[in-house]
Amino acid sequence: MPRVLSCIQPTGSVHLGNYLGALVNWVSGQHDGDVYHGIVDLHALTVTETPHVLGNQTIELAAMLFAVGLDPNVATVFVQSHIHEHSELAWIMECTVSYGELSRMTQFKDKSAKREGDFISAGLFTYPALQAADILLYDADEVPVGEDQRQHIEITRDIAIRFNHRFGDTFVLPKAVHPKAGARVMDLQDPTSKMSKSATTDSGIIYMLDENSVIEKKFKRAVTDSDGVVAYDRENKPGVANLLDILAAASHTTVENLVDQYSQYGPLKKDAGDAVIALLDPIRTRYHELMNDRGELARLLSIGNDRAREVAAQTLGRAHNAIGLLPRI
Numbered sequence: 086m087p088r089v090l091s092c093i094q095p096t097g098s099v100h101l102g103n104y105l106g107a108l109v110n111w112v113s114g115q116h117d118g119d120v121y122h123g124i125v126d127l128h129a130l131t132v133t134e135t136p137h138v139l140g141n142q143t144i145e146l147a148a149m150l151f152a153v154g155l156d157p158n159v160a161t162v163f164v165q166s167h168i169h170e171h172s173e174l175a176w177i178m179e180c181t182v183s184y185g186e187l188s189r190m191t192q193f194k195d196k197s198a199k200r201e202g203d204f205i206s207a208g209l210f211t212y213p214a215l216q217a218a219d220i221l222l223y224d225a226d227e228v229p230v231g232e233d234q235r236q237h238i239e240i241t242r243d244i245a246i247r248f249n250h251r252f253g254d255t256f257v258l259p260k261a262v263h264p265k266a267g268a269r270v271m272d273l274q275d276p277t278s279k280m281s282k283s284a285t286t287d288s289g290i291i292y293m294l295d296e297n298s299v300i301e302k303k304f305k306r307a308v309t310d311s312d313g314v315v316a317y318d319r320e321n322k323p324g325v326a327n328l329l330d331i332l333a334a335a336s337h338t339t340v341e342n343l344v345d346q347y348s349q350y351g352p353l354k355k356d357a358g359d360a361v362i363a364l365l366d367p368i369r370t371r372y373h374e375l376m377n378d379r380g381e382l383a384r385l386l387s388i389g390n391d392r393a394r395e396v397a398a399q400t401l402g403r404a405h406n407a408i409g410l411l412p413r414i
């Protein structure tokens with residue numbers, strides 16, 4: 086059984102990109118591997134300055150992860166800041182990655198450009214070192230993520246290779262796994278940008294907790310093009326291609342199966358919206374049930390935290406031994 090790990094940040098509301106690009110696969114994969122899923126609150130700290138926000142966002146995200154179908158008795162769901170080994174291994178990772186490598190990360194370039202004039206934390210720059218720690222702590226073979234995370238998994242491999250070369254075989258080399266459909270869900274209003282919490286307007290983002298009528302409206306207003314032909318061409322017809330991708334992912338079929346069934350944009354938008362509503366409606370109901378039972382949520386999280394802590398402590402110990410730090414006296 087492969088060891089699988091993937092994480093998500095508790096920054097704002099979970100959207101359709103997170104769901105189709107990541108969470109669907111976490112749920113479908115939970116019985117095929119020994120799986121670990123982290124709510125990475127320390128990563129969110131790179132762009133969060135307001136006090137008393139992250140804790141709430143963390144519990145809301147936990148409720149969402151259980152609502153989409155992660156079973157805490159099968160999948161290990163944990164909170165990053167509850168496992169202190171993440172921060173400790175992150176420092177070792179920072180000393181194993183170079184300034185040049187971190188400077189080439191497109192996510193840092195994008196995020197720091199968007200924050201121009203604002204506070205840009207050093208944590209935003211060293212973010213990939215913490216992400217490498219998340220992955221390597223659990224000896225992950227596979228990391229299921231959307232396309233946007235490809236570079237972060239590659240740098241994790243490079244760090245692991247360098248560490249193993251310097252100090253001896255310690256870390257498992259992970260590989261990124263991308264979903265067939267939904268790996269890159271684009272913004273409905275700006276289909277050349279990925280659907281993202283950091284977009285300037287909400288009208289192109291489908292949030293998991295959006296009401297059905299709101300979802301319907303957002304699909305109806307989705308940006309397409311003026312040539313009126315339904316064809317899959319990401320480059321020249323990004324809006325239509327995105328709708329086809331979303332409909333394929335939401336209705337568990339392929340774009341090839343769909344593309345000939347439509348000759349107009351209106352029905353394509355309607356069907357994409359309906360398929361997404363059918364997918365999200367039951368999840369929303371489960372989410373609200375869980376949010377009304379905080380004691381149960383805390384209990385479910387503690388199951389995962391205990392299991393995660395055990396694995397993380399062993400791996401960190403292995404890394405300390407490999408480096409040859411003086412054992413605790």
Ligand code: TYM
Nearest residue numbers: 091092093094102103106107216230231268269270279280
């Ligand atoms: P985050 O929190 O931004 O996103 C969580 C997951 O959702 C995927 N995703 C998308 N997939 C398709 N289309 C989109 N528009 C879209 N937007 C987001 C992401 O690819 C991701 O799989 N750095 C990570 C969190 C992280 C992590 C890790 C991931 C920290 N440590 C260790 C894997 C392993 C991030 O910011 O994801």
